[in-house]
Amino acid sequence: MTEIVRARAPLRIGLAGGGTDVNPYASERGGYVFNTTINKYAFSTLKPRRDKNMSVTSEYYGRYKAPLDGGPLPLDGNMDLIKAVANYFFDSRGFEPQGFDLSIRSDVPAGSGLGGSSTMIVSMIEALANWLDVDMSKVEMAQLAYHLEREVIGLKGGMQDQYAAVFGGFNSLKIDKNGVNVLPAHLSQDIVNELQCRSVMCFTGMTHDSAAIIETQVKTYREGKNDDALDKAKDIAIRFRSSLRHGDIDDCGRLLGESWEYKKRFSNKISNPEIDDLYNAAVKAGAIGGKVSGAGGGGFMYFICGYDKKPAVTKALAAAGATISNFMFEPNGVTSWRSNYD
The missing domain is CATH 3.30.230.10 (Ribosomal Protein S5; domain 2)
Known part of the structure; x- marks a missing residue:
């Protein structure tokens, strides 16, 4: 074989x-x-x-x-x-x-x-x-x-x-x-578990053309129109790492929302009315903050919420037209193996 x-x-x-x-x-x-x-x-x-x-x-x-x-x-x-x-x-x-x-x-x-x-x-x-x-x-x-x-x-x-x-x-x-x-x-397993229990991910129902969004972002940067927003996003990433390492999940949620506000300034293609509606529905239901993962324009959204608010947030997102996607954090990178079974 x-x-x-x-x-x-x-x-x-x-x-x-x-x-x-x-x-x-x-x-x-x-x-x-x-x-x-x-x-x-x-x-x-x-x-x-x-x-x-x-x-x-x-x-x-x-x-x-x-x-x-x-x-x-x-x-x-x-x-x-x-x-x-x-x-x-x-x-x-x-x-x-x-x-x-x-x-x-x-x-x-x-x-x-x-x-x-x-x-x-x-x-x-x-x-x-x-x-x-x-x-x-x-x-x-x-x-x-x-x-x-x-x-x-x-x-x-x-x-x-x-x-x-x-x-x-x-x-x-x-x-x-x-x-x-x-x-x-180098997070403790306790912190990873707590973040897991307070995370919600959903599929917006829309896919995106990341290349077109990136192209617009680069053009806007060359015009000197989004460098401040990019600087702020970088600073938030540094603060996010620190807050998570200290187990401050609430602050991570706030930073996630702050990051999203700056990200929308990178390009006018990053958000749209449908994404805004999903975001607002999640926050109204108790999400601390969230953002679109990746370049923007569609795909998956990720939210951090209080543990007791998670059922309400998932319900609100589903009611607004999103598909809840259950997931776990994966600690390992790419791997491969050999098999005799096709």
């Missing part, structure tokens, strides 16, 4: 500072993000073939098949993530082309605001690295994922998603022109 490789990378919730990880702001003024991973994942399953073809199946993007021994695969907008990964291993790294079937799927739809595309490319890199016996440090893998997605393919976005998927858990990312420094929060 053919041995297969499976890889699983966790999605993330951006808690504070999102947007400050996007260049040119991050390299010019320094970014600071605080995020955590959750038990929703991007999966890759790799099965070796006996020829030199790559066959990819995705539940969202359909099928793609191409030979691997004819030079680099063209990045033309169709399955570019896996093509960039294959080009890296079989062209840049010089591995002898070997055929494989790859099945990819995610627990959330594209445009969810949970870092889906970055998490997917991390899971694919991990699957091929395991199969080809390539050793990579966490930093090397995160840097590679960022390089392929943002610089080779040219997808707009920040730096936090790739690092979250690789490292896992609660982390701060301190970013400057020299790169990214990952600072684990």
